[in-house]
Amino acid sequence: MTIERTDVLIIGGGPAGMMTGITAAQFWPDKRITVIRPEEDALVPCGIPYIFGTLGGTEEDLAGRAPFLAAGGTLIVDKVASLDLDEHLATLESGRQLAWERLVLATGSTPFVPPIPGRELDGVFTVIKEYDYLDELLTETLPDLKRLVVIGGGFIGVEFSDELRKRDIEVHIVEMQSQLLAASFDSDACSIVEQKLRDNGVFVHTSVTVKQIAADPSGKKVEGVRLGDGRLIETDAVLIAIGARPNVDLARSTDLTLARSGGIWVDGFQRTRQRLDVFAVGDCAHKQDYFTRQASHALLASQAAAEGRIAGMNLYALRLPRANAGTIAVYASQVGDLAFGVAGLTEASARQIGFEVFTGAARLPDHHPATMPGTHEVYCRLIFDANSERLLGGQIIGGPTTGELINIIGVAIQLHATATDLASFQFGSQPRLTAPVHPIVAACGEALRTRTRCAQTPG
Amino acid sequence: MTIERTDVLIIGGGPAGMMTGITAAQFWPDKRITVIRPEEDALVPCGIPYIFGTLGGTEEDLAGRAPFLAAGGTLIVDKVASLDLDEHLATLESGRQLAWERLVLATGSTPFVPPIPGRELDGVFTVIKEYDYLDELLTETLPDLKRLVVIGGGFIGVEFSDELRKRDIEVHIVEMQSQLLAASFDSDACSIVEQKLRDNGVFVHTSVTVKQIAADPSGKKVEGVRLGDGRLIETDAVLIAIGARPNVDLARSTDLTLARSGGIWVDGFQRTRQRLDVFAVGDCAHKQDYFTRQASHALLASQAAAEGRIAGMNLYALRLPRANAGTIAVYASQVGDLAFGVAGLTEASARQIGFEVFTGAARLPDHHPATMPGTHEVYCRLIFDANSERLLGGQIIGGPTTGELINIIGVAIQLHATATDLASFQFGSQPRLTAPVHPIVAACGEALRTRTRCAQTPG
Numbered sequence: 001m002t003i004e005r006t007d008v009l010i011i012g013g014g015p016a017g018m019m020t021g022i023t024a025a026q027f028w029p030d031k032r033i034t035v036i037r038p039e040e041d042a043l044v045p046c047g048i049p050y051i052f053g054t055l056g057g058t059e060e061d062l063a064g065r066a067p068f069l070a071a072g073g074t075l076i077v078d079k080v081a082s083l084d085l086d087e088h089l090a091t092l093e094s095g096r097q098l099a100w101e102r103l104v105l106a107t108g109s110t111p112f113v114p115p116i117p118g119r120e121l122d123g124v125f126t127v128i129k130e131y132d133y134l135d136e137l138l139t140e141t142l143p144d145l146k147r148l149v150v151i152g153g154g155f156i157g158v159e160f161s162d163e164l165r166k167r168d169i170e171v172h173i174v175e176m177q178s179q180l181l182a183a184s185f186d187s188d189a190c191s192i193v194e195q196k197l198r199d200n201g202v203f204v205h206t207s208v209t210v211k212q213i214a215a216d217p218s219g220k221k222v223e224g225v226r227l228g229d230g231r232l233i234e235t236d237a238v239l240i241a242i243g244a245r246p247n248v249d250l251a252r253s254t255d256l257t258l259a260r261s262g263g264i265w266v267d268g269f270q271r272t273r274q275r276l277d278v279f280a281v282g283d284c285a286h287k288q289d290y291f292t293r294q295a296s297h298a299l300l301a302s303q304a305a306a307e308g309r310i311a312g313m314n315l316y317a318l319r320l321p322r323a324n325a326g327t328i329a330v331y332a333s334q335v336g337d338l339a340f341g342v343a344g345l346t347e348a349s350a351r352q353i354g355f356e357v358f359t360g361a362a363r364l365p366d367h368h369p370a371t372m373p374g375t376h377e378v379y380c381r382l383i384f385d386a387n388s389e390r391l392l393g394g395q396i397i398g399g400p401t402t403g404e405l406i407n408i409i410g411v412a413i414q415l416h417a418t419a420t421d422l423a424s425f426q427f428g429s430q431p432r433l434t435a436p437v438h439p440i441v442a443a444c445g446e447a448l449r450t451r452t453r454c455a456q457t458p459g
Numbered sequence: 460m461t462i463e464r465t466d467v468l469i470i471g472g473g474p475a476g477m478m479t480g481i482t483a484a485q486f487w488p489d490k491r492i493t494v495i496r497p498e499e500d501a502l503v504p505c506g507i508p509y510i511f512g513t514l515g516g517t518e519e520d521l522a523g524r525a526p527f528l529a530a531g532g533t534l535i536v537d538k539v540a541s542l543d544l545d546e547h548l549a550t551l552e553s554g555r556q557l558a559w560e561r562l563v564l565a566t567g568s569t570p571f572v573p574p575i576p577g578r579e580l581d582g583v584f585t586v587i588k589e590y591d592y593l594d595e596l597l598t599e600t601l602p603d604l605k606r607l608v609v610i611g612g613g614f615i616g617v618e619f620s621d622e623l624r625k626r627d628i629e630v631h632i633v634e635m636q637s638q639l640l641a642a643s644f645d646s647d648a649c650s651i652v653e654q655k656l657r658d659n660g661v662f663v664h665t666s667v668t669v670k671q672i673a674a675d676p677s678g679k680k681v682e683g684v685r686l687g688d689g690r691l692i693e694t695d696a697v698l699i700a701i702g703a704r705p706n707v708d709l710a711r712s713t714d715l716t717l718a719r720s721g722g723i724w725v726d727g728f729q730r731t732r733q734r735l736d737v738f739a740v741g742d743c744a745h746k747q748d749y750f751t752r753q754a755s756h757a758l759l760a761s762q763a764a765a766e767g768r769i770a771g772m773n774l775y776a777l778r779l780p781r782a783n784a785g786t787i788a789v790y791a792s793q794v795g796d797l798a799f800g801v802a803g804l805t806e807a808s809a810r811q812i813g814f815e816v817f818t819g820a821a822r823l824p825d826h827h828p829a830t831m832p833g834t835h836e837v838y839c840r841l842i843f844d845a846n847s848e849r850l851l852g853g854q855i856i857g858g859p860t861t862g863e864l865i866n867i868i869g870v871a872i873q874l875h876a877t878a879t880d881l882a883s884f885q886f887g888s889q890p891r892l893t894a895p896v897h898p899i900v901a902a903c904g905e906a907l908r909t910r911t912r913c914a915q916t917p918g
Contacts, residue, residue: 019896026908044828047890054891060830063895302888305896309904310883321879330887339892369503371519374859400833403892404863411867414884415874420780424769425873428789429761431506432513433798433862436522437478437764445768449485 003097006034008315009090011080011250012106013037014045014129016282016304018068020104023312025071031316033073034098036090040077045129045301049156051138053163058135085254085275102277102315105251105264106308109244109283109299116151116240118213123222123237127156145169147235149225151210152242153180155333158193160239161202162335172203172233174225179206184331186346186381189395196338205233213238244299246284259286261295268323270311279315281307290326290413291345291392292353298329330410332396332403337376341406344393344413347383356386360419360447366399368429368436378405380439382419382447389418396439408440419444419451462556465493467774468549470539470709471565472496473504473588475741475763477527479563482771484530490775492532493557495549499536504588504760508615510597512622517594544713544734561736561774564710564723565767568703568742568758575610575699577672582681582696586615600696604628608684608694610669611701612639614792617652619698620661621794631662631692633684638665643790645805645840647820648854655797664692672697703758705743718745720754727782729770738774740766749785749872750804750851751812757788789869791855791862796835800865803852803872806842815845819878819906825858827888827895837864839898841878841906848877855898867899878903878910 008024010017013035024033043051047061055061065075078092083103090098111126113119125137148164150157153175161173173180179190180197194204209228216223224234246263257265257273263286265273270285272278280286282304287296306324313322332341350357361381367374376399383393394409396402412422423445427438435442467483469476472494483492502510506520514520524534537551542562549557570585572578584596607623609616612634620632632639638649639656653663668687675682683693705722716724716732722745724732729744731737739745741763746755765783772781791800809816819841826834835858842852853868855861871881882904886897894901 023904026904044890044895046888047828047831050831050890054832055828055830061828063828300887302886305888306883306885309900313883319879321877322883324883328885330885332887332889332892334889334891341887341889341892343887369506369514369520369522371514372506372509373513400859400892401863403887403889404860404867407886407893407897408863408867408870410885410887411870411876411881412874415871415876415880417870417874418780420778421874422870424765424772424781424783426765426787426789426869427761427866428759428791428800428802428862428869429505429764430791430793430800430862431503431509432793433791433800433859434866436503438866441768445482445485 003089003099005099006074007031007100008033008102008104009098009100010035010104010106011090012108012282013042013075014106014108014282014304015301016308017104017106018063018065019305019308020106020281020312021068021073022071023309024315025068025073027313028316034076035068035073036076036078036080036092038077038079039131041131043129043131043134048127048129048134049159049163051134052142052160053166058131058138080250083250083254085278102279104311105278105280105284106282107247107250107284109246111240112243112245113240114242116210116213118215118222119240121213121215121222122220124213124240125237126240141237145236148172148237148239149174149233149235150239150241152240153177153206154183154241154243155181155331157241158197158335159333160241161197162200165200165202172205172235173197174205174208174210174227176209177206180204184342184346185340185395186348189340189379189381189397192379192397193335193338193340196335200336243297244283248284251280251284259295261286261297263287269314269318270307270324279311281311287327290328293326296327296329298327300329300331302330303327325414328410328413330406332406337399338397339399339402340397341402342393342395343406343410344391345383346393346395350383350392355392357383357392358386358447358451359383360443360445360450362439362442362446364435364437364439364442366401366435367433368431372431378435378439380405380443382440382443384419384447389420391417391419391422401434405439419448423448462548462558464558465533466490466559467492467561467563468557468559469494469563469565471567471741472501472534473565473567473741473763474760475767476563476565477522477524478764478767479565479740479771480527480532481530482768483774484527484532486772487775493535494527494532495535495537495539495551497536497538498590500590502588502590502593507586507588507593508618508622510593511601511619512625517590517597539709542709542713544737561738563770564737564739564743565741566706566709566743568705570699571702571704572699573701575669575672577674577681578699580672580674580681581679583672583699584696585699604695606694607631607696607698608633608692609698609700611699612636612665613642613700613702614640614790616700617656617794618792619700620656621659624659624661631664631694632656633664633667633669633686635668636665639663643801643805644799644854645807648799648838648840648856651838651856652794652797652799655794659795702756703742707743710739710743718754720745720756722746728773728777729766729783738770740770746786749787752785755786755788757786759788759790761789762786784873787869787872789865791865796858797856798858798861799856800861801852801854802865802869803850804842805852805854809842809851814851816842816851817845817906817910818842819902819904819909821898821901821905823894823896823898823901825860825894827890831890837894837898839864839902841899841902843878843906848879850876850878850881860893864898878907882907
């Protein structure tokens with residue numbers, strides 16, 4: 001069999017791989033760009049929970065490959081069987097062989113399943129990002145489902161709980177920490193989201209572990225979840241959503257270095273340690289936190305896409321300002337019409353890693369006057385470093401503009417904004433589109449004001 | 460009569476005055492803060508067009524004074540008859556006398572009426588920001604109104620046209636420039652908004668002047684508008700919305716310097732030239748453009764509020780980073796469900812003032828997958844300085860997130876973001892809240908990509 005040639009070979013066609021491909025095609029128009037992935041159609045990962053409610057169908061959640069193809073890229077549906085990094089050669093399961101100049105690993109992640117007894121029973125699911133698996137879940141399991149236990153109170157667990165509750169299923173969500181979303185939000189914001197879920201009829205169980213997934217008399221199928229405090233929640237199915245681990249089997253078959261986090265070690269341009277012509281992006285790549293350089297375990301499609309852009313722009317020549325500065329973790333979600341988002345550090349995490357902080361919060365309508373139709377309340381909380389006044393993080397709870405409000409905070413962190421910068425900034429205000437005073441300005445003002453007062457009060 | 464004492468005296472209770480008052484009360488808690496304004500209840504200025512449609516009542520558009528009163532401020536309903544800046548004394552129309560330590564002029568602006576013959580006829584209106592004037596317009600003129608001509612195709616003209624069209628009134632909008640909103644948007648965006656207005660049934664007349672407002676046989680009441688090209692548009696009423704001029708009568712009665720723009724000259728802390736204890740904020744204060752230091756004529760409530768915050772924070776001691784860097788002009792609006800916003804320079808204005816620029820645009824859904832309910836298309840266009848790569852301006856056309864998308868662009872300009880910064884930035888993405896790829900990132904990528912290509916192509 002003849003060896004086929006490409007210039008840039010990308011293994012994996014999720015957000016990281018496709019974004020690398022699109023960016024590479026844009027920035028290196030003379031190069032041939034190829035993506036290999038196991039499925040013709042890939043899913044939008046963050047859309048998966050919505051397949052089971054709002055969207056109502058797996059086929060409604062397809063990630064477009066049109067932009068990549070339009071940019072001149074080639075898509076191969078296949079799997080890589082083996083890699084020879086010295087020879088710059090990939091052998092596919094079909095037997096095809098591809099030679100490359102630059103290789104990009106974008107192999108993603110797999111849901112983590114902790115060693116809970118009973119995890120192998122029928123009726124226990126994880127969020128595997130594969131069309132067939134999810135389509136079967138939707139079309140075969142869901143129609144008969146009356147009760148569901150979601151293990152894990154992070155973003156995915158919360159989104160699934162909310163969506164499945166809309167189908168009138170009895171939903172329980174179980175979280176080991178004292179609050180849902182505790183890794184992402186400070187306590188006051190967690191409480192608001194938790195209450196909204198409860199109002200929608202979801203049973204929330206916090207500060208409790210899962211001891212066992214119990215089987216029915218046949219011993220094969222799930223019948224309940226036994227909690228650490230002894231309670232049994234009867235259920236037809238269990239969804240485990242407590243995180244994911246990088247897919248690094250392919251990388252492990254080579255001499256590439258893995259980080260202690262489990263991901264493939266990469267430099268600021270997403271290049272692997274030993275091989276400057278081999279890149280890794282997305283969930284399979286090691287991430288460091290923007291503030292501490294500690295490993296970051298926030299596996300986000302948006303972060304994966306950002307890494308894809310960085311790799312794509314640096315494939316054939318480095319561009320210093322286009323390096324990965326570390327993960328800030330900008331994300332948002334929604335329960336019913338209540339949206340919530342976070343960027344950067346929470347107050348708790350900032351203090352824990354050693355920052356002295358000051359904070360400010362504000363609560364405002366998102367239209368003005370508040371008599372405007374469609375007005376939601378926006379809650380904004382900002383955390384600043386006490387020494388430099390630099391913004392460390394922020395949390396928003398609000399309506400449809402929450403996603404972009406959180407992006408403002410993300411941009412401000414990345415551009416090193418201080419409280420004083422933001423407090424005197426110009427923001428647009430328009431009755432039907434925004435608050436009368438921008439919530440970020442209001443929260444900054446509050447932070448500076450209370451800080452000044454603290455400084456004036458001895459002790 | 461005894462002289463009453465306050466510490467900070469603010470003349471004018473619109474957005475600039477009230478924001479100065481609230482900020483002063485927060486940052487200088489030991490000081491007495493007093494606002495004088497002619498009305499008990501003031502209107503939200505940018506809400507005024509919505510009184511005539513969406514809100515349906517003048518009393519629905521009241522600006523809250525609760526935050527100012529809650530912060531400990533005092534509101535006096537009165538007018539200032541005379542000022543003695545040497546004696547630090549204001550005499551009110553009621554005869555009361557107030558002494559101050561710091562004086563803030565926030566006297567606003569008045570609609571500009573050009574010398575069009577017939578402008579004095581019954582049925583010719585301007586957007587005077589007074590409760591009684593607008594309430595009369597709403598309750599007495601509007602119920603019988605069948606046809607309206609709006610003179611001026613800026614934001615206010617467009618908003619009024621859209622709102623009044625909702626009442627099934629025949630609305631004509633007349634603009635001298637070749638497109639509506641031509642001062643704010645580049646041509647492609649103007650066309651989209653113009654088409655939307657037309658789709659909603661508004662008659663749009665561009666590239667044409669108004670020669671005369673014609674009277675009915677009585678000679679007293681408006682009957683039509685005669686255009687420069689000879690056409691006559693028959694109408695029951697005319698709204699003139701072509702800008703506003705600073706109210707500086709009070710300032711003129713003192714030795715304060717006025718800028719050639721017509722506004723009160725202020726330094727970067729909103730202090731007047733001769734008197735470091737006298738400030739001016741909002742529409743009555745001179746504004747300079749962020750990029751050129753030329754006079755800026757964008758009179759925006761949001762800019763007024765930003766100036767109020769700056770004055771409030773600097774009343775008793777200057778804070779270097781809390782200075783006014785100049786007007787960027789961040790604003791947005793909506794016609795039907797089509798929102799549009801702008802921050803900074805357009806491509807046309809950037810080239811006109813001498814920048815070499817490169818630009819990029821992108822068009823994306825504002826949810827993902829685009830099958831999500833409530834998905835709008837977002838169009839984003841960014842303008843960069845070719846030498847420094849710094850962001851000079853941007854335009855967004857989209858749905859409900861447009862206001863905050865424009866604020867991201869505003870923040871990025873103020874923090875000196877470059878195209879490369881933004882192209883590799885982390886943005887959150889969430890199916891129900893944002894685009895799959897952030898429109899700003901996509902437009903940046905496009906700008907860099909086409910620029911690289913241009914650079915590679917000789918000539």
